[in-house]
Amino acid sequence: MKNIVTCPNCSSENPYYKETCSSCNSFIRDKISNLDLWNIVGLLIENPVKAFRQIIYSQHKNFILFILFFVSIKFLINARFISLLTIGRFTTTTSLPLSFLLILLFLTALLALFAIIFTRLNSSFGFSTRFKDIFSIVTYAQLPHVFGLAILFPIELIIFGDYIFSLNPSPFVIKEMIAYTLLTVEVLLILWSIFLSVAAFYVHYREIVPALLSSLIFNGLLILLLYFSSRYIFII
Numbered sequence: 001m002k003n004i005v006t007c008p009n010c011s012s013e014n015p016y017y018k019e020t021c022s023s024c025n026s027f028i029r030d031k032i033s034n035l036d037l038w039n040i041v042g043l044l045i046e047n048p049v050k051a052f053r054q055i056i057y058s059q060h061k062n063f064i065l066f067i068l069f070f071v072s073i074k075f076l077i078n079a080r081f082i083s084l085l086t087i088g089r090f091t092t093t094t095s096l097p098l099s100f101l102l103i104l105l106f107l108t109a110l111l112a113l114f115a116i117i118f119t120r121l122n123s124s125f126g127f128s129t130r131f132k133d134i135f136s137i138v139t140y141a142q143l144p145h146v147f148g149l150a151i152l153f154p155i156e157l158i159i160f161g162d163y164i165f166s167l168n169p170s171p172f173v174i175k176e177m178i179a180y181t182l183l184t185v186e187v188l189l190i191l192w193s194i195f196l197s198v199a200a201f202y203v204h205y206r207e208i209v210p211a212l213l214s215s216l217i218f219n220g221l222l223i224l225l226l227y228f229s230s231r232y233i234f235i236i
Helices: 037-046 048-057 063-086 096-124 129-138 142-166 177-207 206-232
Strands: 005-007 014-015
Touching: 005 142, 005 206, 037 048, 048 129, 048 177, 063 096, 063 129, 063 142, 063 206, 096 129, 096 206, 129 177
Parallel strands: none
Antiparallel strands: 005 014
């Protein structure tokens, strides 16, 4: 299982992310210096495999901090929703800025740790990869959460106001049909993010089974992060 590229000049095998041949230094593919965010967003919708290939090929992984910042806000909101189920009614003791910083720290640490372990495990099996590529593709796979923050959450605030994080009464009691419709859209965004992670790992492996397995492990870790955050981050 090796995702390799054969040099057209000397026929040497190179890691899939290489720009020039390791043997003869000939160019194997076009050079990509920077990422265009809107172009990548369009490709993630139209052709995710091509989008993640560009992310891996790019020398500079632009917008990573931008994405992490807004994904962390959405994860903070999601964790607060989940806390209604894991804890119930409680008094928040952690300030909002501190809660956000903790989520940002935990999310970044999780993505970085996953990328490190993933890279080393692949290396032990003779599969060449780079930390920055893995960190970038799993980060870009979270873009649907940014869309949820920018589009869906404002709608939820407008409709439910202060009751959006309430159990007394719940948004599902106030406006049941609208609440379940918005929840369905939330689930679809999560499923889209999972699908993107599968596509990201598929670009890495070029095989669907290891891509599915890697995505399952990665998204399982994200679920654990959200659960942990919902239980403890608001009452530290």
